Amino acid sequence: MWRFIVILTCKFINKVSKLIGHEGSVIGGYYALKLDKNILKKIKLPKYVIGITGSSGKSSSTELMYNILTKNGYSTVYNKEGSNTINAITSLILNNSTLGGKLKKDVLLMELDESFMKYIFKYFKPTHLMITNITRDQPPRNSHPSKIFNQIKKAIPDGTHLILNIDDPFVNRLRINHNGPITTYGIDKNNYSYKNNINNLDAAYCPICSSKLEYDFYHYGHIGSYHCPKYHFVRSTPDYEAKKIDVDKKLIEINDNKVNLPSNFLYTVYFVTGCYALSKAIGLDDKEITNVLNSDDIKTKRLEIYDFDNRKWQMLVSKNENNLSYKQSLDYIIHQDVEKTIILGFDNSSRRYTENDVSWIWDIDFEELNDPKINKIILIGKFCNDLLLRMTYANIDKKKIILVEDINNLSEVIKKETKGYIYSMTCFDKEIELKKIIAGDKND
Amino acid sequence: MINVLHLYYDLLNLYGENANTRCIERCLKLNKIKVNVDYKSVGDKIDFKKYDLIYIGSGSEEDLLLALNDIKFRYDGIKEFIDSDKYLILTGNAMDLFGEYIEADEKIEALGLFKYQTKFISESTFENASTDRIVGEVRATTKLISEEIIGFQNRCDLNLNVKTPLFKTDNKFSNDLKSDNEGFTYKNVYATHIIGPILVRNPYLTDYILDKLCKDKKLDYKVSDELSIKAYNKYLENFQK
Numbered sequence: 001m002w003r004f005i006v007i008l009t010c011k012f013i014n015k016v017s018k019l020i021g022h023e024g025s026v027i028g029g030y031y032a033l034k035l036d037k038n039i040l041k042k043i044k045l046p047k048y049v050i051g052i053t054g055s056s057g058k059s060s061s062t063e064l065m066y067n068i069l070t071k072n073g074y075s076t077v078y079n080k081e082g083s084n085t086i087n088a089i090t091s092l093i094l095n096n097s098t099l100g101g102k103l104k105k106d107v108l109l110m111e112l113d114e115s116f117m118k119y120i121f122k123y124f125k126p127t128h129l130m131i132t133n134i135t136r137d138q139p140p141r142n143s144h145p146s147k148i149f150n151q152i153k154k155a156i157p158d159g160t161h162l163i164l165n166i167d168d169p170f171v172n173r174l175r176i177n178h179n180g181p182i183t184t185y186g187i188d189k190n191n192y193s194y195k196n197n198i199n200n201l202d203a204a205y206c207p208i209c210s211s212k213l214e215y216d217f218y219h220y221g222h223i224g225s226y227h228c229p230k231y232h233f234v235r236s237t238p239d240y241e242a243k244k245i246d247v248d249k250k251l252i253e254i255n256d257n258k259v260n261l262p263s264n265f266l267y268t269v270y271f272v273t274g275c276y277a278l279s280k281a282i283g284l285d286d287k288e289i290t291n292v293l294n295s296d297d298i299k300t301k302r303l304e305i306y307d308f309d310n311r312k313w314q315m316l317v318s319k320n321e322n323n324l325s326y327k328q329s330l331d332y333i334i335h336q337d338v339e340k341t342i343i344l345g346f347d348n349s350s351r352r353y354t355e356n357d358v359s360w361i362w363d364i365d366f367e368e369l370n371d372p373k374i375n376k377i378i379l380i381g382k383f384c385n386d387l388l389l390r391m392t393y394a395n396i397d398k399k400k401i402i403l404v405e406d407i408n409n410l411s412e413v414i415k416k417e418t419k420g421y422i423y424s425m426t427c428f429d430k431e432i433e434l435k436k437i438i439a440g441d442k443n444d
Numbered sequence: 445m446i447n448v449l450h451l452y453y454d455l456l457n458l459y460g461e462n463a464n465t466r467c468i469e470r471c472l473k474l475n476k477i478k479v480n481v482d483y484k485s486v487g488d489k490i491d492f493k494k495y496d497l498i499y500i501g502s503g504s505e506e507d508l509l510l511a512l513n514d515i516k517f518r519y520d521g522i523k524e525f526i527d528s529d530k531y532l533i534l535t536g537n538a539m540d541l542f543g544e545y546i547e548a549d550e551k552i553e554a555l556g557l558f559k560y561q562t563k564f565i566s567e568s569t570f571e572n573a574s575t576d577r578i579v580g581e582v583r584a585t586t587k588l589i590s591e592e593i594i595g596f597q598n599r600c601d602l603n604l605n606v607k608t609p610l611f612k613t614d615n616k617f618s619n620d621l622k623s624d625n626e627g628f629t630y631k632n633v634y635a636t637h638i639i640g641p642i643l644v645r646n647p648y649l650t651d652y653i654l655d656k657l658c659k660d661k662k663l664d665y666k667v668s669d670e671l672s673i674k675a676y677n678k679y680l681e682n683f684q685k
Contacts, residue, residue, distance in 0.1 A: 139598055140579045144458055146504035204454045210510060212486070355580050356683065357596040359640030362460025382682045385675035389644060392671055393466055
């Protein structure tokens with residue numbers, strides 16, 4: 001009876017909250033947990049309870065997985081807005097449950113925050129858990145990858161089927177002593193891979209004998225193909241591996257099946273291959289998966305491309321404080337075979353907190369901006385002088401760098417002093433200002 | 445010629461710390477002084493006599509202990525290095541390696557070169573369980589220079605009984621969270637909990653240390669990095685609270 005009341009309360013509060021204009025995805029769960037903190041233990045969950053977590057790529061993976069499942073006839077509920085706190089997950093589950101306490105879908109699919117996961121798994125166990133990667137990400141909030149690893153490791157219950165990206169040695173470590181089935185995925189060498197001696201590697205040492213890992217190649221950061229010199233710990237051949245990767249043509253093969261990519265970014269290879277592995281783990285066959293991945297109605301990433309000064313201008317969001325995501329966006333820009341001008345900058349390191357840590361700009365390989373196809377690099381925002389220093393350390397030709405401290409001058413500077421396709425990679429607030437500049441140009 | 449060693453470059457290099465040896469290299473080159481930077485880590489053969497300056501950055505708690513296992517075998521070389529007035533710069537939790545012990549889940553003996561002790565804090569240290577680390581923008585002062593120090597901390601270590609701090613700061617960023625003492629200094633050892641590119645961001649401090657080092661070596665150090673000074677001033681202007 002009490003369960004009935006708690007579920008009803010949650011549904012009711014969320015409805016009211018929505019009616020008065022709020023998102024309504026969190027507050028109901030908050031009150032439900034106040035009434036009964038063990039309510040989630042009392043819900044009959046569906047056969048498949050799937051979690052997806054990691055430092056990056058979890059939203060894209062969850063969305064693609066939702067498509068694969070629903071188009072194969074599995075009714076699925078998932079946290080669409082990525083709300084992944086315990087209150088949000090409670091709301092999600094109770095809103096979709098009968099008053100008798102049964103979640104009436106085939107699959108519960110959840111994008112999960114690495115740090116909050118443990119609070120959710122206290123109440124129920126996922127049948128499947130996919131982990132995309134563990135990297136430097138918002139250090140003021142997450143401190144460092146080793147801590148994220150420990151939080152994920154501690155939260156994983158016995159018996160859960162893990163789907164792991166083994167190109168990441170941190171993720172691969174989760175296999176050690178896991179009591180339950182494991183499916184692995186990874187991607188083969190491609191034209192984004194490189195062999196290099198870089199200094200800022202995480203998980204650089206073997207977790208078993210502490211020898212330094214040796215790499216055959218890197219995809220980015222510590223993600224790549226590695227082995228311990230004594231072979232205690234290796235990136236073995238994954239169960240599902242993307243091969244014949246052509247990012248520009250958006251084509252890969254997974255275990256001999258041709259697969260189309262939703263966009264020409266390297267990270268899409270990862271989330272598509274990850275979802276492939278996860279789909280196989282829950283019993284879908286190759287055809288069921290490729291039918292969805294290769295269908296025309298699969299949502300491709302909408303590129304933000306605008307017209308300005310009779311030129312094209314593509315906007316990318318600056319992934320501040322995640323050096324590897326930031327670097328992948330830079331890689332993408334440099335990889336485009338056109339003469340270009342790049343605009344970089346930010347006012348604050350984070351949207352989530354007020355502390356400004358600029359350490360992360362030293363973990364990004366800006367040296368790669370020494371590229372003849374780059375006409376100019378424009379630096380904007382409150383930290384433009386720090387970025388200028390970073391560019392100077394990267395030995396970028398002084399004549400190519402323009403500092404624009406007053407954003408009101410930007411439009412003029414772009415028109416008069418730069419050439420080529422425009423790529424901007426800025427924080428969210430700056431992006432709004434840039435869009436105004438583009439709109440202003442149209443009105444002239 | 446000045447010889448610099450970035451020790452544990454692949455292990456204690458968590459927050460863009462590679463910037464610091466790059467900064468030393470750049471500033472010396474601006475002054476037309478020849479400089480060589482070596483990168484060494486666990487298990488590497490190191491001749492400490494070769495170096496004028498050693499830098500060590502911050503790492504995860506796990507990696508710090510990995511470095512500790514290695515540095516214990518280098519006690520004699522490092523002691524002689526410090527005793528002969530050579531330069532040691534430590535950022536983040538690197539200073540923990542040099543105290544008497546580190547108290548994590550268990551008490552682990554450290555190098556014991558300096559008479560302070562380290563304690564890792566955990567979620568139970570704070571009332572609010574979501575903050576189990578000391579994180580934030582730091583301002584500090586020092587007797588070495590008149591200009592203020594700027595930087596960032598992200599740490600979970602407390603250092604107890606430090607008698608000779610490098611900086612003075614707000615007690616929420618101090619060594620023990622009680623006094624206003626931050627970091628540690630002795631002879632030419634400069635240690636702080638500030639992480640990341642501290643030398644790039646604090647050109648006046650960098651000039652002080654490098655000028656002193658150059659005087660020891662009878663070299664002329666006169667030119668400052670103007671770009672670095674401008675970024676420093678802009679930060680103070682934009683984020684003056």
